[in-house]
Amino acid sequence: MVPRGAFMREPGPASDCGTPVEKERLAMLDTAQFKDRLLGRKHELYRLLHRIESDLEATPNPDAEERATERENDEVLEEIGNTGLGELAAIDAALNRIEAGTFGICPKCGQPISPARLAAVPHAALCEECIKR
Numbered sequence: 001m002v003p004r005g006a007f008m009r010e011p012g013p014a015s016d017c018g019t020p021v022e023k024e025r026l027a028m029l030d031t032a033q034f035k036d037r038l039l040g041r042k043h044e045l046y047r048l049l050h051r052i053e054s055d056l057e058a059t060p061n062p063d064a065e066e067r068a069t070e071r072e073n074d075e076v077l078e079e080i081g082n083t084g085l086g087e088l089a090a091i092d093a094a095l096n097r098i099e100a101g102t103f104g105i106c107p108k109c110g111q112p113i114s115p116a117r118l119a120a121v122p123h124a125a126l127c128e129e130c131i132k133r
């Protein structure tokens, strides 16, 4: 009896036999998808922070009243900038966890972080239980 496909197959390197363990681990959590989202958000934040920086460096308006308004704006921009920097740090930490293979695991209690939480906040460090505590 001739095996099915015997005539079609060319001898050569087997193509579709990746390491089973790796495949299983990736199937549990689609880290590639989270990595994409995290990197996308990171670039967004970089652009935002860059814009804030150049706004803050802009030469002050010669008009005193205008200057006061600009200062107020600067304070708001700085606040947005600080929030952005915090998020950037959290995103970098999450990307490091993806590289380390610990993404989606709460570092505090060692339990998996719920997929719903990760979907909403991919850079979440702690699980819902630990956040509440």
Ligand SMILES: [Zn+2]
Residues within 6 Å of the ligand: 106, 107, 108, 109, 110, 111, 126, 127, 128, 129, 130, 131
């Ligand atoms: Zn936890």
